[in-house]
Amino acid sequence: MVGGNFLYRALSKRNVLLVVAHPDDESMFFSPTINYLISRGHNLYILCFSIGNADGMGNTRKDEFYQACAVLKVPLQQVKVLDHPDLQDGFGKVWDHELLAKIIEEEVSSHGIDMIITFDNYGVSGHCNHRDVHYGVCQLLHNVSERSVEAWELISTCILRKYSGPVDIWLSMLLSLRYTDGMTHCLLNEHPQKSFHAMAEHSSQWVWFRKLFVSFSSYTYVNTLRKIEEVKQS
Numbered sequence: 001m002v003g004g005n006f007l008y009r010a011l012s013k014r015n016v017l018l019v020v021a022h023p024d025d026e027s028m029f030f031s032p033t034i035n036y037l038i039s040r041g042h043n044l045y046i047l048c049f050s051i052g053n054a055d056g057m058g059n060t061r062k063d064e065f066y067q068a069c070a071v072l073k074v075p076l077q078q079v080k081v082l083d084h085p086d087l088q089d090g091f092g093k094v095w096d097h098e099l100l101a102k103i104i105e106e107e108v109s110s111h112g113i114d115m116i117i118t119f120d121n122y123g124v125s126g127h128c129n130h131r132d133v134h135y136g137v138c139q140l141l142h143n144v145s146e147r148s149v150e151a152w153e154l155i156s157t158c159i160l161r162k163y164s165g166p167v168d169i170w171l172s173m174l175l176s177l178r179y180t181d182g183m184t185h186c187l188l189n190e191h192p193q194k195s196f197h198a199m200a201e202h203s204s205q206w207v208w209f210r211k212l213f214v215s216f217s218s219y220t221y222v223n224t225l226r227k228i229e230e231v232k233q234s
Contacts, residue, residue: 015043017107019118019137021129022052022089023065023081024205027198028214029124029154031072032189032223033117038073039190046074047107048081049100049133050089057204067201072194080107091128100136101143108140108149116140117225120153124162124219141228151228154219155184161218166192168218176224183227195220 016037020026026034026046037044046069052061062081069079082103087095107113118137123130137151161168169188176186189195199214200206214220 013042014115015111015113016045016115016117017104017111017113018044018046019104019116019133020046020048021119021123021127021133022050023048023061024052024068024199024202025130026065026072027068027195027202028210028217029119029219030117030223031192031195031198031220032187033154033225034072034074035189035191035194036187036223043078043111044074045078045107045111045113046080047104048079049084049087049095049103050129051081051083052089053083060204061202064202064204068198071198071201078111089129093129095129095132095136097132097135097139100133101139104136104140105143114149116149116151118151118153120156120226122156124154124156138228152185152225153228155224155226157218157224163216164218165216166218166221169222172218172222172224183229185225187223187225189221189223192220 018026018030018034020030025048034044048065051059062083065081066076066079070076084099084103086099104116108116116137119130119134121131121134123134134153141149141151157168161171164171172186176184196214199210
């Protein structure tokens with residue numbers, strides 16, 4: 001369904017934690033979700049597990065991350081970016097899922113989080129850090145005996161849909177009609193220009209191929225989220 005009763009809870013705001021791997025993940029992949037949450041008054045927290053220092057620009061990218069979140073109207077006191085020695089950015093950098101789960105659980109407890117949103121097990125681009133973050137969330141769900149928090153994953157699409165731009169809005173809406181159980185939701189970006197402005201704040205990454213990506217990526221225009229029902233073991 002498109003939006004529908006996603007995040008509905010009678011007369012109350014949801015406390016939502018978006019979990020990403022790198023600065024710019026929020027702007028490149030999750031901006032439709034962020035805009036949806038903020039525009040409807042939910043309390044959004046963002047946890048980023050690395051400062052993206054694979055290119056040696058960690059501190060710069062950390063500052064850019066905060067600037068992008070400001071453009072997306074996420075309160076900066078609800079944004080956290082880590083620089084943990086065991087969670088460094090890069091292909092081939094394996095992140096411990098138990099460590100990720102522990103850190104996520106601390107955020108959940110600190111902020112009364114009742115919903116987590118993150119990557120699926122492919123992580124849009126297949127990046128190992130994206131996939132590890134997904135499995136960290138799954139590990140948390142496995143560790144918590146009483147499911148007081150629900151988790152949703154951003155569905156990865158095939159390459160043709162990934163680069164179909166706003167055309168994928170219609171494809172996503174049509175495909176979402178197959179699901180009537182409330183386990184899948186299609187969220188449209190009501191302000192796609194905000195995605196461009198937010199990504200532009202990542203000036204160290206704002207090179208020609210990322211400009212093309214943001215222009216033609218379906219993730220600029222629509223997110224399809226699926227509820228994580230069965231805990232996947234890594």
